[in-house]
Amino acid sequence: MTTSFMILAVLTVAGTAAAMGLRNAVHCVLALALGFAGIAMLYLQLGAQFVGFTQILVYVGAVAILAVFAIMMTHNDKSMALPDSHSAWVAGCIVAVAVFAVLARAIVSSSASAQTQPPQPAATVQQIGNALMHRFVMPLEIMGLLLTAALIGAVVIAMDRREEMK
Amino acid sequence: MSTATLAAASLNLEPANESGMDQLLEIAMGPQHPSTHGVFRMNVVLDGERVVRLKPVFGYLHRNHEKIAENETYLGSMPYTDRLDYMCPLTNNWAYALAVEKLAGIQVPERAEYLRVITGELTRLQNHTCLIGFLMQDMGASGTPLMYAFRQREIILDLFEALTGARMMCNYMRFGGCRVDLPAGWLDQAKKVVAGFPRFLDEYESLLVSNEILMDRTQDVGVLSKELAISAGISGPMARASGVDYDIRKVDHYSIYDRFAFRVPLGSHGDVYDRFMIRLLEMRESVNILQQAMRDIPEGPIVDPKTKIRGFRPKPGEAYGRIEGPKGELGFYLVSDGSPNPYRYRVRPPSLINLTILEDLCLGRNVADIVVILGSIDIVMGEVDR
Amino acid sequence: MVGEGILKGLAETARNFFGSYVSKDRLTTVQYPEQREPQIEATRDFPFLVYDGADWQQGMRCVACQICEKECPPKCIFIEKSKDKKPDAFGKMQIYPATFNIDISVCMSCQICVEVCPFDAIKMDVEYHQSSDDRFGALLLNKQRLSKSNEYYNAIHPTEASAVDAQRAEELAKLEAKAKAAAEVKAAAEAKAAADANPALNASPQQPAGDPQ
Amino acid sequence: MNLEAIKSEIEANVPGCRLELIANPSPSGQHSLLLDAEHASAVALYLRDTPNLRFDFCSNITGIDWPGKEVSQKIKVRKLVDGVEQEVEETRITTIPGSLEVVYHLYSVEKKHGPIVLRMRTKDRDAGVHLPSFTPIWRSAELQEREIFDLFGVLFDGHPDLRRLLMWDEFQDYPMRRDYVDPDDYEYEPTAHDAVLQRARQHLSQANPVQPSEGEAR
């Protein structure tokens, strides 16, 4: 538990908490982006450069922007109002505590916590690439195919709507 | 429905208030906008970046020029005509002088006619170069073509200054002729300028004409059909770009244009590129006319000696005189009741009437196209709002 | 081939870039306060009043006829006539402007006042350094600030001024000749009268006949 | 193109229309045809579409204001004055109603001839200022008719979008009419010898008794 870890942890938690608590949806997304960035830096602190940078590239650069677009396309002033009812808050808190408890229990009881100093993983990009290209080449290709199909499908749907509008 | 629209709608930024249009974005382009060529405003309703509706709003520069002229003597309106289309004062002077000459039946001496043709065609040159510069500026060409145009315009304005005493507010024509004769050496200087002009046009063309981005931005943008052009009273290069074969210099045989051999370029698509090209080609023809005029200019008086400067009172009646201005048909309609002031003084502003079809040209196009289309129409707000 | 036109355009700007270092035609900028463009003779901006001789009040050509005031399209001239008279350049007694103001913030430099003036009294100046932060004091030119000598006029518009001077000299000569003739006639009459030994005692002083108009 | 011939041709082809040839005494010789409002559109369509005329280019549209004139006449009237019937001379003022006139200059792009000048007059200058719009026939009339509506107050029936063009929408009067009086409360530009300044100052002092501020008092 170094100081830098503390700072990053606080940053991440604060970001995600703000993402839940803020009233303006765009602010929420911006706070979430901060949370993502914090997580990315935690990865970096653990020496996982590739994962960290990918986290920034994908989550901050793409997912946050996507979320912003989604908000802009769907929401209007009416849906902005948060549920004010007390019971919803209480229910939310209970669920959150329950999930936390389960996770905490799992972590505490796992063998990983027994290790005082985890060995520094020495995964270079090259190793990741090798792993993806040799051992995990099938899953990778399937994922790629799936995403391509989704992409083409999205384009087709968009084209259909364009023609409808004409 | 594009993202920008929806985003704007979600921001609740004063959406268009008509029913069914609340998903659209209404923006006011102007009166303070870099490419409205003055204080002009377009209320544009956008679907994404596509124009759904466009309503021009005029009058920011309105000073009731016509009313001022009705309280002014005939001569007193002459300097005010400079300020109509301040890019080309000499053609404004000419059109007004022509109308008054028709009203009062004044003959213009031959040398004065030559002077008018020379100054008028020089005006056309500088107007067209600047217009192309402005058009490129609207297209985002960071000022380079505009600067070249202005460099060339400066030379022509120097000629104007040497002749009329002012660069822009020339106040040069008089009823029955022109105010002053050519100063010594002016003609040689002008010949040099005109001789150098084709070289400038060559440079301009190699910079612009074959540029792919320019062609992509202008071809098939803002297409104006021949029928609509005639019906909407579109005149000048803009009409000719739509294939309307109508040049008042050829049709009305006014002044001495019959003596010069020149051709009238015609477009076949009626888009922005054609308007741009027609102006380039017209400049070449103007250079032709200028060379002939400066070769043939005779000696003689420059003003009809019978006309008086003071106490000019035409007999009751009316007259409509028009010329082929650089921007289109520039006409003056005058009604005289025998007093020193015109009873009714009307300017037919080509800029304003050419704007009639702005919405038709812009509908369904992009925001970026609006500015290009507006730029290709060639307006000067001094004339539009009068 | 795509890109050909773009390359042509790039070549053109490059040509202008280097051309601006070598060719004076391309780089026409005049560095204003240090360098000035040569004065073009026909240039005009605001009107001024011409006076002959050394004293601006004595030599003022303007006779406060108010034609320019009436003809001025934006009505920027304001004239008040004097109560008394003073001799003009031709020796005729004329009224003169007691006040002559031109509001150059209204003036549009159309020079119609110059064209309508029958006395060649108002001409166009070339002085363009008129900007000031005093809206009312500096831009309302009074008689004194408007008055400039004929030599100054000759310096700024030599061709025009020499033509005006020649015309005025001609008129003056004509007048003098007329006066001389009249004086001769008078002298002859006087001589005749003297010869008749009947001197005309109540001969009125000779006025120069004829208006320069 | 002989205007007389055109006139008789129109009269023959547009039944019921009343045309009047108005001579123009000036050397320009641009005589005009006065149309009646009911048949104006039919005449305009005829002029536009007839193959030998083809006036397809409506170049210029002008509004002219002809204010009513007051003519005073002295008439002798019998009247009871102090119980006695006497013949008294009285001035009676008769008003000749004015009208707003719209002038059209038509050209033909196809035949390259013209101009032919058409005019229309409103009944009076107050209520009967209706004239048919030519915008459906020539698009070029759109902005010009709006301008005439704006500055003269002629109402063009059938105009698709008759709003003020140059003045702002809330503006009340019609500035190009001869009897228009300048308002004296506009933003004046104070100049040294300006009547406007006087008027504005007067207006301001009437509107609020406190003296105008230093800048205005100049």
Next chain:
Amino acid sequence: MTHLALMTQHLDQIFVLTSHWLLSYLPIALQPLCSAILSVAAIIIAFATLFALTTLLERKGLGRMQNRYGPNRVGPCGLFQPLADGVKSLTKEDIVPIRADRAVHFMAPVLLVAASFMGYAVLPIGRNMVMVDMNAGVLFFFAIGSLMELAVFMAGWSSRSKYSLLGAMRAIAQMISYEVPLVLASVVVLMQAGSLSTVAIVNMQATYSGIWPHWFVFTPWGFAGFALFMIAATAESNRSPFDLPEGESEIIAGYYTEYSGFKFALFFLGEYIGMFATSGMAITLFLGGWSAPFSFLTWIPSYFWFFAKLLTIISVFIWIRGTLPRLRMDQLMNLAWQFMLPMTLLNLLTTGIWHFMLPGFLRWIVCSTMVIVPCILLGSGLKYKKKFQIRTYHFSQ
């Protein structure tokens, strides 16, 4: 080693040596931190100066292209013009629209500048002159680049102005679209170099056969990659002719319409710094980074070469800006998806073929054909679809 060689080597390493010398006076515990601060400060100073210089260069260059002098009043030859501009923007009133989201409105320019400066962490400016030699350096660079989109969105959204929003939407659409070809164009280098580390990539190129260096740009795929990378970089940094997001004549100033004073200057700074960073990356990937163009010029310090290359690229940017009109949004997108993307993908294939073919003349011919032919085909396809051409006109008699 001769005396001269030693001297040139010292000159080359002068900054590194100075830094080591300075740090040696500090306690060991503080050394890493101070080293980082020192290099960050050096980079900020160097590139902020370069920014100032570039604005001057740009205005002067544009001026000369447009037949005028450009700024020449402040200081000798207008050298202090950037300084005057800086003072001006500092002293200007900072206007925030009344409906604006103040916090986000403030954070947007800060984030933009911060993100654009972070990219320099992995750029080798000279031999041994790189802040952090990460083994995923290139990835880091692009990850940081994606932060700029967020900043742009924040600026456009928080201003609550329609023009800002339109500009932001244009900018984001453009940046996302061109990020794909940008990354794909650089992948060819990674394939060839087999590393994501910028230092390794440069070191690979800093070798010579004869006098010629082994820059990647001197191969068919490298040249195509470089051209594609530069086009995408122009679009990424919103330079003319891809300056639609701030298309002055259309949407005033795009997403920073509602910014004024120093915040406006920050946007300006961020944009230029971003442009230098992308150009620096192009140099690193394709133009051999800090390596000299000829083997006999290696005695000139390495950082000089880096900045010389950077200035050359900037000059080309300026030149293009002075010449070309702006594209339209749909044309921009068409270029990205119909030309850039297929070309980058084909280039990947070409690189693969290059890798597996034996060195020789045949390899050159095959790979050049693989690059040139699709380029012409796609280009004329774009042209054909739009049917634009130089027209001829007739005259009425």
